[in-house]
Amino acid sequence: MLSAARLSSLGYTVYASMRDLSKSNDLKIELKRRDTTCHMIELDVCDDVSIQKTINTITKQEGKLDILINNAGYGIGGFFEDLSEKEIRDQFETNFFGVQNVTRIALPLMRKTAKQSTDMFLSKIINVSSAQGRSALPGLGAYGSSKFA
Numbered sequence: 001m002l003s004a005a006r007l008s009s010l011g012y013t014v015y016a017s018m019r020d021l022s023k024s025n026d027l028k029i030e031l032k033r034r035d036t037t038c039h040m041i042e043l044d045v046c047d048d049v050s051i052q053k054t055i056n057t058i059t060k061q062e063g064k065l066d067i068l069i070n071n072a073g074y075g076i077g078g079f080f081e082d083l084s085e086k087e088i089r090d091q092f093e094t095n096f097f098g099v100q101n102v103t104r105i106a107l108p109l110m111r112k113t114a115k116q117s118t119d120m121f122l123s124k125i126i127n128v129s130s131a132q133g134r135s136a137l138p139g140l141g142a143y144g145s146s147k148f149a
Contacts, residue, residue: 017043019045019072
């Protein structure tokens with residue numbers, strides 16, 4: 001959220017995506033505080049159709065994608081033996097496979113952007129993780145594992 005507001009205030013065109021736009025109030029407050037704006041778009045990183053729709057929107061409106069910041073994720077608390085297989089798989093679907101899904105679908109537009117630029121290093125992918133990926137706290141094993149992966 002703060003990255004989106006900061007980049008927007010620096011003059012970047014920002015598309016802040018989230019699974020549920022009804023939870024965007026904190027971002028709206030921060031954008032208003034910084035006297036800046038960004039595009040808010042609904043995106044589920046576990047759904048290729050949702051991802052492609054977002055990339056299509058960016059392609060149509062901007063024609064390029066310079067920087068992709070993968071920052072989606074959530075943490076499920078609980079000791080490993082107390083979590084169901086579904087809970088652990090869902091954790092990995094968002095925190096690990098979600099990054100792969102978005103990156104895979106965004107890469108063609110990013111490659112096109114790089115080819116059209118005089119700066120071949122313009123396109124960047126930034127993956128935000130967590131210190132929990134290096135050393136998970138007790139009760140956060142599934143989250144830590146998904147961030148390490």
